[in-house]
Amino acid sequence: MIHLSTTDLLILSGIAFSTWLIHGYIQERRENPNNLPLPPGPKGYPIIGSLFSFPTYKAWLEYDKWFKIYGDMIYFKVFGRGFLILGSLERVYDIFERRSSNYSDRPRLVMMGWDYIFAFQKYGTWWRRHRRQFHDHFHPNVVYKYQPIQVDSARGFVRDLLESPEKFRYHIRYAFADSILKAMYGMDVQENESYVGHAETTLAGLAVAGHPGSFLVDMFPIMKIIPDWFPGAEWKRKANVWRYVNTIVANSLWNSVKERLEAGTAKPCIATAMMASIPDGDGPESKEEETIRSGACANGFIGGADTTVSTVTSFFMAMALYPDVQKKAQAELDRVLGGRLPEFNDRPSLPYINALLKEAGRWQPVTPMAITHVASNADEYSGYYIPKGTCVLGNAWSILHDPEFYKDPLSFNPDRFLKNGEIDPSVRDPTVASFGFGRRICPGRFFSDASLYSTVSHVLTVFDIKPSLDGNGKEIEIKPEMTDGLLSYPEEFECRIIPRSKEAQQLIRNSSLMA
Template structure:
């Protein structure tokens, strides 16, 4: 009886909420809502929403409805921007109206990810986090972290030399090692380090929360129903996800605080910022939480996206041996064959830079990014965008626009090289690969450096080719990706071979010099 009563109450509340929302999104005179698939009464487009690879569905919708697509779920408007023109106009030129985030009920409220800088509402609380994060990871600070990134890359090369079949795990460790050292002063011990596993588990839960299209996102009243209620399995998922999120943020932070108390901590983001708090006569409220939150975000984003980029590069090289050979010829001309690349070589390695840019474009790590929210109603080319709309930039569609990037499904680094005065296409790192407008990732410069040195070093040291089976038959690595906020190539096999004995000696020497 009680279950039936709750169901009736939920239905009545749903009808009231949807009716109220429909009144709010009615377009002003002379405008219209953007085009999109026709929905059903009350539920809207709930049946049209993709369950996976949403960026592909949204890109396909663009061919029918145009660069701006409108869908509605239970009266909640969702606007998808499928062009660089639309994202530049709204997220860049009108950034004040689109810098907010939607509530993200499942991730933020139920799973406890509200501390994540990338998820925060546009507010003074967000600005405090953004300022602290930017001060540590701004471009002029990057040289301070090059030594750490080189050490992590040295370990990666040795692991690829000794156990090439585990390249995906080695690359994940490489991405995590640099950021953990810079943020917490922590040195990873093994390829299956506890902190690497910790962030991996938290990321999986978060990705599911953000991309799962849970009904509670559109009907937040559902967050109040008990976990035992029929259909409320999302509450159980949220409870488990909250545990992993809390561990990921708190455990390395508290461990470092203990090291500071013991006098054994090394200089890093957390120790420097906590030390700075001691010198302030008037301490801003919750300032230690700001330090903890920023550290957790760096740990999370620095591990996942960088690993995705480098593994995508490996996949691209297996399919494009001519590109690999050209890059290695450039490396030999600049670096030689008896030492490893360094950041000082970068100005002379334009083709390696082009490979990194093309990797970001070819299969962007975050094909949809994090959704934005319109603060006030707005009009774009006669189309009305209601206040409170969720507005998403389809990065994948933007970076596969053949009018901007010809042959978009081909891996062609040369498109980013200056040729005969030809204008270069927009840099993927600026137009979507790391987000948009005021919410662009503040750690992107660190991530780009980490990916660049890994790519340059792997190319200098190894030949990457398709694996073969026991009968000598080539195993084709599929160009297939996982689903989620951050995507990764699905598991594939490679053959990774050192290019010379001199390179083997250089890898061993660099690894030994760290000890």
């Protein structure tokens, strides 16, 4: 066994880094025979590139400023790694749709090691097999099957809000975890609260480490040989915790359903349907197919239990900030429902609610920078050279806040999507950017949309949402601020959630009888 000192590790890292930079320079010269320029961007320094201007906090806002200087396509390097930031729907469509075969790969994120999350898998057969399994249970023609579960969860949610409205954030997480657990595994959230906690740990890690460059080890994989005890190696200790938790998230509920299936106590769900299609036997093919299916189920829980949580929390914030919007939505619900709780077949008669849902996805996008794509090969585009391995990101926030398409984009205004009382198809739909791009667009978006509709329509039918009051009875200001990270959530805020009437209270209490 070879034992390396700290000095040896630093020397080896320096040699590897220098070799990597030289190789990258030679490769670019060879793959750019027409000697095209790189896209415009901030000037960098030798070796470190644009390290000092590389945004580290709410990058989407900084890039939005850069677009006004450099245009809607920005290129820069950090330690030899190229980054291309796209700031308009036209650029995003050209790159991720028209050239999807070259821009559907993902970077290797060493900190994560979450191989079962197919949103981060390398582009290829393994990813396609995972996504196909997931898509079979979440495409538009089958998601209607989950509507009873989503209605039941929404009604449980308003009952919880009635009992403890101050815990609305907790109740939001609980409700969405409950609906996806029932759909995926046929289980209730009450018996799996520890699993929900593990999933939240996974998502917290994803929010921190989901973009390349968040940790230096993503730039220099050789750093993996640094031991855990090495000074400054806290990143490695974090990675070890995330890997341990991810093992639980990927396998524990799947194994629990298997045990119940063998005992004859499993409820019909997506997991049991997937298990039924696994080839018989204990051979490599059977084990591989089971790995894909268990991963697909875990993906469903991770995506469904938390990403919609951000949009619903933003909805509560928006209603407290925009009481006129809330009143218009409630007036429509009162007119259509006539004193009952909403169902899915009411949705076509609720254009303002549908416009409100679009605005909720546009106003504060959950993934403002989307997930990073990678150029599989060198490319020439719009007169510029894009090197192989370039990390390409679409700035969803900029696209969804473009004043040319959304007047006064920082305001919450569902009317922007309406014309003559109906949804205006000429207005850009926020889903062009809110769920990712190209072949890597989120396949769970239809389930998410249905959950959002059921939750929002139930809440507005029976509750008023208002800012909290201070000791003098004055409303406490709510600032619509979002957290940093790949997944962005509203910063902490308080609000009052008040039943609209005695009749509304009775509707809430009776909702358990309607399930």
